[in-house]
Amino acid sequence: MTVEERIFNYRLSRMRRISENGFGILVSRWRIFCTPMLLEPGKVKHIVLAALTLHNLLRSDTPSTLLDSEDTGTGDVTPGTWRTLTPVWEDFNPQCSNNYGIRAKLIRNEFKEYFNNEGVVPWQWRQCGIV
Numbered sequence: 001m002t003v004e005e006r007i008f009n010y011r012l013s014r015m016r017r018i019s020e021n022g023f024g025i026l027v028s029r030w031r032i033f034c035t036p037m038l039l040e041p042g043k044v045k046h047i048v049l050a051a052l053t054l055h056n057l058l059r060s061d062t063p064s065t066l067l068d069s070e071d072t073g074t075g076d077v078t079p080g081t082w083r084t085l086t087p088v089w090e091d092f093n094p095q096c097s098n099n100y101g102i103r104a105k106l107i108r109n110e111f112k113e114y115f116n117n118e119g120v121v122p123w124q125w126r127q128c129g130i131v
Contacts, residue, residue, distance in 0.1 A: 006128045008112040011121075017077070021068045024082035026051050028066065029058075075123035 001009070027033040030051055037044050067080045100108075115124070 003128075003130055004112055004116045006130070007124050008108070008115050010124060010128050011115045011119075012111075017068065021080060021082070022052075024080070025055065025066060028082045029055065073123075075121075075127045 023033065026048075032047065033051070037047065039047075065081050067082070069078045069080070070076070
């Protein structure tokens, strides 16, 4: 892999961790997220947005240990306690192949360019073992 690809993969994994952190918190607060929702995607979107809104209203009572925390100087992450829960997606079976199309590749390259230029964070090279 090129240096640019390694940095992009690192940054992509950080974004994934943040998303998992958010959904882990939702799962720990509301049982509706503990099982698959057999609803139309539009309805699921409304449920998720409502839960996020409620979370923001109730956030003052969220224990700080529940969330992943990150040292902004080094980029080191301390996992939150929500990670001890059994993930809902553990039994997820993908319904398609892992191959992606030309459009997805173009989008991925746009993000790669951004993270390696104007979207740089100070520690990304160190975290990728480059510096």
